[in-house]
Amino acid sequence: MSDPTTESVSAGLAASVRRPMSPVGLAMRRFRRNRLAMAGLAMLALVAASCAAGLVWELSALAHDQPEPYSTLMPGIHPQPPSADYPFGTDLLGRDMLARTLIGGCVSLGVGLAAAVVSILIGTWWGVTSGYAGRGVDTVMMRIVDVLYGLPYILVVILLWVLVADRSLQVRMAVLLLAIGGVSWLTMARVVRGQVLALREAEFVQAARALGSGPVRIIAKELLPNLTGTILVCATLTVPLAILQESFLSFLGLGVPPPMASWGTLASDAVAALQPVRVYWWLLAAPCAMLGATLLGLNFVGDGLRDAFDPRSR
Amino acid sequence: MAAYILRRLAYFVPTLLAIYTAAFLLMHAAPGSPFGDEKGLPPEVLAVRQAEFHLDKPLWQQYVLYGWDLVTLRGHTSMRYPGRNVIHDILAPAFPVSLVLGLFALGLSVVVGTAAGVLSAARPRSAADYTAMAGAMIGISQPSFVLATVLLAVFSVALGWLPVGGWGRPSQMVLPALALAALPAAYIARLVRTGMLEVLSADFIRTARAKGLSERQVLLGHALPTAWLPVLGYLGPAAAGIFTGSFVVEKVFAIPGVGQHFVDSALHRDHPMILATVLLYAVLLVVFNLLVDIGYAWLDPRIRYE
Numbered sequence: 001m002s003d004p005t006t007e008s009v010s011a012g013l014a015a016s017v018r019r020p021m022s023p024v025g026l027a028m029r030r031f032r033r034n035r036l037a038m039a040g041l042a043m044l045a046l047v048a049a050s051c052a053a054g055l056v057w058e059l060s061a062l063a064h065d066q067p068e069p070y071s072t073l074m075p076g077i078h079p080q081p082p083s084a085d086y087p088f089g090t091d092l093l094g095r096d097m098l099a100r101t102l103i104g105g106c107v108s109l110g111v112g113l114a115a116a117v118v119s120i121l122i123g124t125w126w127g128v129t130s131g132y133a134g135r136g137v138d139t140v141m142m143r144i145v146d147v148l149y150g151l152p153y154i155l156v157v158i159l160l161w162v163l164v165a166d167r168s169l170q171v172r173m174a175v176l177l178l179a180i181g182g183v184s185w186l187t188m189a190r191v192v193r194g195q196v197l198a199l200r201e202a203e204f205v206q207a208a209r210a211l212g213s214g215p216v217r218i219i220a221k222e223l224l225p226n227l228t229g230t231i232l233v234c235a236t237l238t239v240p241l242a243i244l245q246e247s248f249l250s251f252l253g254l255g256v257p258p259p260m261a262s263w264g265t266l267a268s269d270a271v272a273a274l275q276p277v278r279v280y281w282w283l284l285a286a287p288c289a290m291l292g293a294t295l296l297g298l299n300f301v302g303d304g305l306r307d308a309f310d311p312r313s314r
Numbered sequence: 315m316a317a318y319i320l321r322r323l324a325y326f327v328p329t330l331l332a333i334y335t336a337a338f339l340l341m342h343a344a345p346g347s348p349f350g351d352e353k354g355l356p357p358e359v360l361a362v363r364q365a366e367f368h369l370d371k372p373l374w375q376q377y378v379l380y381g382w383d384l385v386t387l388r389g390h391t392s393m394r395y396p397g398r399n400v401i402h403d404i405l406a407p408a409f410p411v412s413l414v415l416g417l418f419a420l421g422l423s424v425v426v427g428t429a430a431g432v433l434s435a436a437r438p439r440s441a442a443d444y445t446a447m448a449g450a451m452i453g454i455s456q457p458s459f460v461l462a463t464v465l466l467a468v469f470s471v472a473l474g475w476l477p478v479g480g481w482g483r484p485s486q487m488v489l490p491a492l493a494l495a496a497l498p499a500a501y502i503a504r505l506v507r508t509g510m511l512e513v514l515s516a517d518f519i520r521t522a523r524a525k526g527l528s529e530r531q532v533l534l535g536h537a538l539p540t541a542w543l544p545v546l547g548y549l550g551p552a553a554a555g556i557f558t559g560s561f562v563v564e565k566v567f568a569i570p571g572v573g574q575h576f577v578d579s580a581l582h583r584d585h586p587m588i589l590a591t592v593l594l595y596a597v598l599l600v601v602f603n604l605l606v607d608i609g610y611a612w613l614d615p616r617i618r619y620e
Binding site: 162303 | 329332333336337340341343344451454455456457458459460463464467504551558561562576577579580581583588591592595596599600
């Protein structure tokens with residue numbers, strides 16, 4: 001028993017038993033080793049930090065009763081190309097593009113996050129209920145998803161949009177979030193249901209059922225932890241789609257109301273101001289660069305998460 | 315297989331009916347009447363206008379009347395364009411335009427996307443892989459109106475190589491097709507790359523290599539058909555979307571396709587037009603989904619439909 005090899009082996013065993021890696025922990029370790037995904041995460045962090053700085057700028061202006069930076073008209077002749085005074089230039093009305101891009105980023109990112117939250121809340125609930133209940137409930141719930149898929153999504157968004165007559169900023173923002181969130185949960189519901197169908201008859205779920213667990217406990221304790229990866233990946237890939245949809249609505253003139261900005265409204269204003277004689281490239285460059293960095297970052301992170309949670313890559 | 319297709323065709327009816335019903339209810343859930351904006355309309359005129367569009371009848375009668383007009387392909391006059399039939403005067407001339415442009419764009423995206431995906435999967439982490447994937451990233455990192463406008467500004471205005479817009483000549487089709495194909499091509503490239511990388515480690519690929527097949531035969535003959543399955547699933551909805559046109563691309567390049575009608579009908583609450591466009595989209599969607607499922611069985615012998 002005093003053999004040092006046996007001791008070290010049992011010590012090693014004890015160490016590995018003491019600290020078992022959870023599936024999520026293992027996936028996160030694989031994710032951290034994915035350089036592209038980490039680069040995407042860094043890009044996202046940079047964009048989010050600068051937009052947060054823009055928000056602080058806006059809030060401090062509000063707190064000190066100063067004019068709001070994104071809607072203040074600067075003195076002089078405009079639009080001006082990027083300079084020391086205006087790093088991103090100024091727009092046609094003479095507003096600082098730096099402030100507009102950063103505040104617009106808060107709106108665009110907010111739309112994306114809201115869509116992710118809606119798709120996590122509604123989509124997960126819908127998918128788990130449908131998949132776990134099975135039979136008639138499953139058929140009805142999935143047919144509803146099929147029908148909503150069958151409607152052109154732009155129609156759903158526009159009709160939801162005109163449903164509300166109130167045109168104040170807060171209400172329009174809320175409707176924008178609802179409209180985009182309302183069409184973004186369908187994919188989540190399908191994906192989650194598929195996963196629940198596979199897990200429902202798994203042995204550990206049967207064991208829990210045999211031990212007397214009710215449906216709520218099985219869903220909360222057995223199914224949801226195993227769905228984390230699927231939900232996370234799907235939500236990450238929902239965000240870029242929602243941001244693109246917001247920019248499309250802005251192109252239609254249904255985006256956030258002026259003078260508020262989003263990357264979508266900024267890009268569509270810049271596109272409208274594009275003309276062969278004078279090229280105001282900086283109007284397009286700033287919002288599109290930020291938008292591009294965000295979408296790329298989210299796609300890298302989403303792909304990285306999918307690889308990390310994929311059971312076949314273990 | 316024939317029995318399967320017949321069963322799927324029979325299933326079209328309830329699906330389309332449900333989509334029609336959902337669109338009808340959604341359309342009527344929006345407050346106000348379609349003529350609410352026209353101020354100062356004398357009540358007699360308003361009554362005639364409303365009678366023309368069945369708005370004086372109970373909801374279920376409107377539902378049946380509009381549905382019957384669409385099923386019999388007779389159509390109804392548009393609310394927005396008085397005197398023009400939504401099917402014969404508006405959608406019928408516009409749909410071929412979107413179809414031709416869509417076929418071109420879809421073909422382009424499939425060829426470019428598959429080629430980029432195979433190239434990058436054949437040599438993962440090589441310069442070719444990174445170039446192809448970076449190209450694919452451009453497709454998903456910008457809204458289509460930015461992409462379309464930049465293409466227009468560079469190739470038509472600055473370089474003068476291609477016409478600015480319009481429809482009729484093949485040269486007018488290049489830029490819109492590129493703008494339309496960018497997003498699907500990017501998705502297909504990523505799907506093919508992921509699928510190929512997964513399939514290339516399968517046993518049957520090792521067997522193919524052990525038999526001494528060339529790398530080209532292994533990649534294109536053995537790996538690609540299996541790796542292509544996820545693309546097929548993506549193509550169904552994507553094709554329905556592309557063939558019904560893109561509002562953005564049509565607007566930027568002044569193309570008389572159907573995409574504009576999807577947006578305009580909803581914005582102006584043109585009831586007959588909304589229902590007609592929704593059904594057009596839904597029919598294309600169910601047909602393409604059926605084609606996708608038939609394609610699965612054709613590409614993958616393991617899949618059988620009883």
